Structures are given as structure tokens and as C-alpha cells.
Amino acid sequence: MASPHSIVAPVIETSRTVLRPHRLDDFDAYVAMWADPVVTRFIGGKPRTREESWMRFLRHAGLWSLLGYGFWAIEEKATGRFIGEAGFHDLKRDMTPSIEGIPETGWALVAGAHGHGLASEVVARVLAWGDEAFAAAKTVCIIDPENTGSLNVAAKCGYGEVLRTVYQGKPTILLERQP
DSSP: OOOTTSOOOOOEEOSSEEEEOOOGGGHHHHHHHHTOHHHHTTTTSSOOOHHHHHHHHHHHHHHHHHHSOOEEEEEETTTOOEEEEEEEEOOOOOOSSOOTTSOEEEEEEOGGGTTSSHHHHHHHHHHHHHHHHTTTOOEEEEEOTTOHHHHHHHHHTTOEEEEEEEETTEEEEEEEEOO
16 A cells, blocks of 8 residues: 555546545535435434535545545546445544454445445445555444445445444444455
């Protein structure tokens, strides 16, 4: 993996998407996605305000520059529109067991992109990048037990349940994947 401090997200592709760094002109679409209760139902449980979305948006550049990895904006090739984000982070989560220091995979798509296999396609590509970047180290993800869509994506991409725990007072499944 390249050394931190100068890293921006590389551009990678799938058959239907371009994964690229977030751009300022993505912000309004980003706000709309994170204000949608369908998107946030299992990710935080409530729609985000514009201000909350801005803080989340800013962390993307910070993750890449400090850790050498982060999240990509997902652009639909056919239309050029922002349809979500996916990647890796280390959010220093206050949970047991600790996953601090282990790249955590995450993804979110606009509601209109759900149910078309895009998440599986994107996450598989992100993980292929991660397998190289992390020198074949394990990655983790946490998913709400009721989020069957994301649990299916995780299983298709090689994640297996490690245990059930609680995060921010809510049940959570911790999954891990060895490349």
C-alpha cells in the first residue's frame, strides 16, 4: 500500500459503475441519499441532516490521506450520476470485540439502485482492491441483523458471521472475510 498523506482514492471500475473519489459536486446527491429513511434504516436508524452528511462527506478525504484507504463514490456508468458509496474505513468504533485497526468494509446505495445486484458487483470490486492493498489481511463488516439485503451481499462476497454483539445499543452482526 502506498504511504499515507498523499493518497486520493484511485479510480476503479465494474461493468456498470465507476468508483472514484468523492467530488464536491456529489454533495447534493449525497445529502439526498443520507436523508432517505430507506437508506438509513439499517445505517444509524435515522435520516441525516445536511450538516451530519457534510461531516460524513469530509471524512472520506481524511481517511484516504491518513490511512491510505477509504470510501469511493459510486457513479453509474450509463448516466454519470452518483448512486452511492463503498469502501473501507476504521471508525474507532466503541464496540466489543474491538475492530479497531482492521479495515471495515461498508456500502450504501441510493434506494433506486437497490435490488439490481449493484451492491454485490461493487463490493466484490472493492474487496479485490483491498486484497491487494492490505496484503491479503482480513477485513470485517458490521450489519444490522434485520438487513437481509446487506447480509446477502456480504455472504456472496465471502464474509462469514463471527458473532452477534451490540453497537450503539442495537444488535449487530460482526462478519469477517479472509482473502
